[in-house]
Amino acid sequence: MPLGALYQDAIALLGAAGVDVAPLQAGGRKLVFEADDATVFITTRPSDVPTYVEAGAADIGIVGRDVINERRPDVYELLDLRFGECRMVYATAAGEDPTPEIIARLGVLRVATKYPQIAEAHFLATGRQVELVKVNGSVELGPLVGLADGIVDLVATGTTLRENGLVEREQIFHSSARLIANRVSHKLRAEDIDALTARLAQAVAAEAV
């Protein structure tokens, strides 16, 4: 279970799919919860969810597409859960896009991001050289204080970008929450996982109506 922005929606969707999520709603400071049917929920930072699933500490997990693209874990990606919708974008300061000028005159673009793998792949695929500055928070600050020419970051509504005088220039991909499964659990517990996936797919479809 990903703590943070996806957490409540994940609980709601699991509940709608008939999973006993009562222990998760109790709250508190525990990180591991066990339901009456012996289902164990592990709560962790979103970026660690694929790590737990890949290592088999958890059979399945819920995590954003952004984390999957950045971490490239060796897991099955089973279902688009259609919440936590947002976009991975490249943004620069408002006004004329400085990118072509920087590429032409300096040859290399300096980009601040929490997602170095995604940013590198994006600029490589579009034929532009890039120097990445890995930051751990408040990425929007980068172009404002001269740390970087632009940023690659996740945006939901775009409010934070606007308030910091940034403009989206390129969308890299569309992200939403996904259901992932460990490679071995996916086969050894095939019946359980297929049943849960089917129930979640129904709940997602019902939500969309």
Next chain:
Amino acid sequence: MSGSTSGCAHSARKSSVSPTDPIQPAAGALPSGARDVLPVEAAELREVEDDLRATFARYGYREVRTPVVEFAHQLERADSGGLDRAYRLFDEAGRVLVLRPDMTIPVARLIATRLPEHPGPIRVSYTGPSFRVPQPGKPVASEHRQAGAELVGAHGPEADAEAVLLLWDALRSAGLGHARIGLGDVSVTDAVLDGLGVSADARTRLARAAESRDLVEWRTEASALEIGGPERDLLAGLPAMRGHAEVLDEIAETVPAAAPACERMVRLLELLDQEGLHDAVLVDLGILRDWQYYSGLVIEAYADGAALPVAQGGRYDGLAARFGTSRSAVGFTIELEFVHRALAGVRTRRPLDFGLVLVGGLDALQAQAADLRAGGIPVIALATGDLRAEALAAAEGWRFVGQPEGSALRIVDRADGAVLVSTTALEDLSSLR
């Protein structure tokens, strides 16, 4: 002058090294992904290896060995992407060498180039280490102990069934009776794509989704194709289809062009059912590793306690041709360390090793020690009066400790604390085995 100065600086730096010095690695440091194997683990790995070898031998698979070092260009013939994570070095002529990153390709090379006159079918097995550069942040070793078997020059469901049966029997003999075997089939998936007239571009995108196990992306790509409703639904759900023969019947019904490929797999399942493998086998069309490499069946084996498949394999009829001799082939590779890890979760505590720590075995009881060893009882000999016998037995896990008592031996069985005073130690100990 300059020499003595640098010598001085060197010794000064050496003396400042502390155990936590980040620049100078600790005495036990090894390259990333490398590790030592201590006696208990080594013994258990050896047992797994012996069990697998014995099973291969029962099916008539004879052992071959290939060198650890190969020319990079030789292996690249077979699988251009396979060397991405190989350790590379140079030989005296500047040619690029690799530490073999797996055993399948070297064994295919051996069969194609050393056994071209063999009438076939050829059955070979192998055991040994392969090497891959570990990926940062992932708990995977650089050295993989592998054991595997190849059936070359035989095709059809019967040959496939032998490979699956051998894999299952080998895992069972090593103690993984609860392992599950997943079977995919590239030829079924290809036949569906052919039958639906899917373009080469779309196939590339689907293959990429399948190989990264991204069923969401596969569904998105398949749903965008301009084909009939039921066919499109089938294709979108194809890698999520699993079960037994009914899965293949459903595919053949919706896409008649795929019926021959489905029939072959149904026949394979019949053969496996007759061997009693019905419950151990899961048909899963999402098992689509290395699409370019495999030409038919794709095999994976899973066991509780191992986060990755304990074995992988399949049919690769095109591989031998890349070394100049065209032959069909099916085989698999078992990861010994993964099997061992899964077993460590199954087994209870390891029993004490059957052996006698014998005080006096080095001097007064030399003849006794020799008799016992000749009779098949391991003897760890100490000098008369050595007081470390019990501590040594505890540290190394030996079951028996013996001391001379008059003309007899006083033997303590550490498994249950029983004491035995014996003048016929060889018979008495042998009876306890």
